Amino acid sequence: MKRLQRRLGYEFGRPESLQLALSHRSVGADNNERLEFLGDSILNFLIGEALFEKFETAREGQLSRLRAQLVKGDTLAEIAREFELGECLKLGEGELKSGGQRRDSILADAVEAIIGAIYLEAGLDTCRERVLHWYRERLASLTLDTPAKDAKTRLQEYLQSRREPLPEYRVAEVEGEAHAQVFTVECHVSLLPTPERARASSRRVAEKKSAAQVLKRLGVA
Incomplete structure (x- = not known):
């Protein structure tokens, strides 16, 4: 507690x-x-x-x-x-x-x-x-153009529509103490030769950020 x-x-x-x-x-x-x-x-x-x-x-x-x-x-x-x-x-x-x-x-x-x-x-x-x-x-990440579906969902649906493997998220680094950690996450997809990295105070938010960066590289976002 x-x-x-x-x-x-x-x-x-x-x-x-x-x-x-x-x-x-x-x-x-x-x-x-x-x-x-x-x-x-x-x-x-x-x-x-x-x-x-x-x-x-x-x-x-x-x-x-x-x-x-x-x-x-x-x-x-x-x-x-x-x-x-x-x-x-x-x-x-x-x-x-x-x-x-x-x-x-x-x-x-x-x-x-x-x-x-x-x-x-x-x-x-x-x-x-x-x-x-x-x-x-x-x-902080919201804009008026933020779509109803988050970046992870949109990336998954995009890859599925092209019959590509689902994205893989890997925690590359964790910094800070337990109550104030910062996560660096990599998003790997088959359509890109290198992963996208993102940092956030939670793993899930970092995953969403990295997914958004992948969508941008793919010309989807």
Whole structure:
């Protein structure tokens, strides 16, 4: 739990609040569903606010599309894996046996519950600071032209359409301490003689960046 709080960048004054946020409904009545409901609302507001400030000329439809990308379950599950959240979840026996700690929906719900717990304990300003830090690279890489599908998905579909092997991602280097690591990832594809490299504070974001660079070299992006 201490390692998780370091990764989150927030230490709970009441550890039981974090325990509740990590408790799936399969453990019983004391679970994270109410915190998840609250965190979902706060996340939508904070990301909407950040997009409103970042894109001053964007239309409502553009902002809605970008927000949907950032708050969807897949993105939240990625963030959960960056925190290595799965190993800290409290699950009932059935969920444990079925691999619930790896399920995207459970991971995403836990992130929302943690946001709700931070808000209740520390208020909106602290919650905003943490959420924007977690989303820093994702927000920085967004443009109004950012497609609905991420670069990894588009690269995979492009290669499949040409019956080429799927891309291979390799971690070339990891720098920094556990709570502040920087990953260098290579993306290898059969259509290019050399891989593309990218760096980010999470492996998955680095993979997306390297995939975007490959698409650019292939003339797709």
